[in-house]
Amino acid sequence: MAPGSPWVAWSFVAAIPAVCSVYTVRRPELAPAGALVWATWCLLTAAGGAWALFFLMGLPVGPLTGSLLWAAAVLGAITLPSSVVQTREGWESLLRTTWVRPRRPMAAPPRFSPGFQIHVPTHAEPPGVVMATLDALAALDYPNFEVLVIDNNTTDPALWEPLREHCRVLGDRFRFLHVEGITGAKAGALNWAAGHTDPAAELIGVVDADYQVHPDWLTKTVGHFTDPRIGFVQAPHAYLGHAGSRFRRWANWEYSVFFTTGMAALNEHNAGLTVGTMSLIRRAALEEAGGWAEWCLTEDSELAIRIHALGYDSVYLNEPFGWGLIPETFTAYRKQRFRWTYGPVQEMRRHWRMFVPSWLGGRRTELTLLQQIHHGNHGLDVACIGLRAIALPLGALSAISMVVQHESIHMPFALYIGSTAILVSSTALRLLVYRRPVGATLAQTLSGTLAFAALHHVIVVASLTALFGRPARWERTSKFPATRRRLGALSDTLTEAALGLTGLAVAAALFLVDSSGLVTMFAIAVAAQSLMYLASPALALIADRDLSTDNAAVSAAEQFKAALRAKSISV
Template identity: 30%
Template sequence: MLDVLKKHDAHAVFFVTGTMASRYPDLVRRMVDEGHEIGLHTFNHPDLSLQSKKRIDWELSQNQLAITGAAGIRTSLFRPPYSSYADAMDNKSWPVTQYIGSRGYLTVVNNTDSEDWKRPGVQEIIRRATPHGGKGAIVLMHDSGGDRSQTVAALDTFLPDLKDKGYEFGNLTEALDAPSAHSPVTGAELWKGKAWIFLVQASENITGVLVVGLAIIGSLVIARFVLMLLLSGFHARRVRRKDFRWGPPVTEPVTVLVPAYNEAKCIENTVNSLMASEHPIEVLVIDDGSTDGTARIVEAMGLPNVRVIRQLNAGKPAALNRGLANARYDIVVMMDGDTVFEPSTVRELVQPFGDARVGAVAGNAKVGNKDSLIGAWQHIEYVMGFNLDRRMYDVLGCMPTIPGAVGAFRRSALEPIGGMSEDTLAEDTDVTMALHRAGWRVVYAENARAWTEAPETVQQLWSQRYRWSYGTMQAIWKHRRSLIEKGPSGRFGRVGLPFVSLFMVVAPFWPRSSTSSSSTASSSARPRRRSWPGWASSPSRRSARRTPSGSTANA
């Protein structure tokens, strides 16, 4: 439309909405530079007769701000949305017109309507736009709001035809022989307008990137979901075959490590659940400087195969390493102080060690406190997400983490890699990746069930998921060289790390990294005594259990 107006040396008044001025500031600037006048048409194009004065003021001020940012001017012209002829004003629209006039604006309405928005055809637009009786007119046309090809074609014929008949096409103030409706803006107000334009355009660009990103991520997530269903189904069929065996039955005793910090409310239930184990065990409770008498509770139980080790508060990795140093047996089971094992859990958890290639086993962590909404959500996530995830990773040979709530390790596999590391917030993920790089298999034992306490508040859940996600990123970075290494490390790096990076860090909108990093929901979500992840006293712990419109142009 601007090209046609320039071609025929005609001026117009463009009543632009704030949304469109913000999106296309170059067009608004060109309108002013080429001698056209700009008028307000509100920011969002609402029916002002239905709005409060406060909303009207906001619409005008934001519209003005957008024009200031685009062209460096203010304007005194205004055209109400959905307005037509002057005689169409009623008792609802007239008070609005009076109010806007009191704010210093000149309200403009048309007396000739091309009705080009109906797209009736070029000749019909010209007929409707032509003034009657040789009089002048304010002609309404639209330069936005859909396909305007008919409007542009009609204008290209309309302008020269009427000029041949003696008509001139000028600005409103030119026709009224009045001062310009524009006044320049400088200083802070100008920069405020420019900042507004920048923010609007930046948000649109970001939105576009997000839409593309979400489409890509959505496609990948769907593809991963299909792959997860296929591989988890294959895993379930494989391990549930009657003739399936990991190897010779594992019957030798194992050591169970229970690191604990301020677990007085749960530790007795935890230890009692271990006493019902169907597999021979010794239990080491490592008290990491508790202040609530956790160690005394265990000692008072007087159980013959339970030892208590006390240490100053040093963090969960240090507590686990202390337990490893004192363990009597090569196979070590690790759990959390608020977790409850079933009688068969340890037996099921250690059977994969019948395969000499297996260095670690991930158990099946389940949510015990699922009677709240947040708990129920996490229960679904653990069953439908983490459980299927681990089956898939087992088949692919790239299990990314052993959950802190229920996992087992060969001590002979842990010692060469330095045991549990404090390098990351996700020591479970870190040690699992290290085992892969050392050439050990890490597998999943679905029947080794453990019941753990999940976060009960949004704040606890956020703290847990933040730590999981951040710790996973740290572990990925720490083991990044596996991408270019050879042998078992390279196989994990080129299969496992991309999977973990894409689907545990990039893709999820709800941060999660399998049941990683100390994987017990309760201890990870609570306030910590030390700055590293792991320990916290629970302020509220349950006992462990089992189960727009465009602008209008007036020529």
């Protein structure tokens, strides 16, 4: 039976209710609509893959065009399983009606107050920013905690001596340590701090130098540690100081998607991540895992793999207990995302044996099958972004080859319908993700989408750099006020600008040569990708312009007070 036969289409349509019925019974945590959406998407993906295979096999093209098309198809097939897992993680909050694993704050029962030591690593930070962090920690409503400030490799005494004095003023609960010559960046500082940790501290907290915590952070979360199997409890990232900057507001909505949806899905499968700040870690689990990974740019999420591999569980909370600062410039935003992309691929390259069966060379750990899938895909999905990016130039080269060799291929109606359905449904679901779990308006959704599009190139570069083992160094996100660069702000996005303009020119040329065949589909894809590249210089200019009106320091303080008032805490 030919793939274009009406019987194939009707068979596909008839299979949807049957598959949904079975899926709804086997997955009662999903809403009926959620089961329908997911089953339909999976069937459409499978049918589309089979149809594409038959379509490619029958194309009347020469060896060059055929080789390019098949190379792009192979890349798509390789990355498809990872895409399925990532899509499910992103949609989980839409599909579910019930959540099984703990995700709410849990106060301590009577007479349960284990000792905390909170580590605050700093390196050449603005003293005022760090002092605000320490002041918030001093207001914690918990009877048994100590704060250890670790200033590592800051050569200017004017940056760290005020912190030492401030710790002295705050009292005996605060200890300040200055160290030079250690390696390993943040992970190295945290490992060095282990030798100075109070032996009575059962739990370790990690707070970034720019994070202001809520007074009830420990009180409302320590109850989870009554279960000796809990290795860590992680609160979401949240941000302040973005009210006076369009760029920062847009970045805030871009951040929110992952911490609201993907992290919640990972928690439901007991595969949550530590994310660098607002982390509470059982000291025994940290020591048993071997401490922080100084070789990894994402030492936080990497630690979660090793803790879970020991058999510990984790909790990711559904509400924030601390607020930090968003980078002021697009350059700093890019550097941060490079680190967040490069690190997971490092994790996958180092730990892949934990994620595969023994007959493929796997290593036995306490990871469950779902933990293996989700922890493995955390790095694999990022690696696949780089691989999928290679498919686009292959498609463009295929279109050029068809034009040069006069290979005109009619666009099948089924391909038009399928492409349109995928585009419309994906857009609708993205809007729903922003609207329901994240709580964004349409304008906020568009701004978050634009911010993510502007990061596409740096994500691809970081993905391929890590995948092929090219070295990269850990770079902190600067908290010092930035100055306007005007057109100089474009200097870090010249590559994206060149790629975007070149892509639009290629797409326009392809449209002019062939406006009805398969070449048109490639031209549309190249044009869409080019607009994503051009989002980078646009956002760089917007971020730079915002620096002239942004009053981040005042805004952050006021927003922190508002956050406290929202939780009925007096300030």
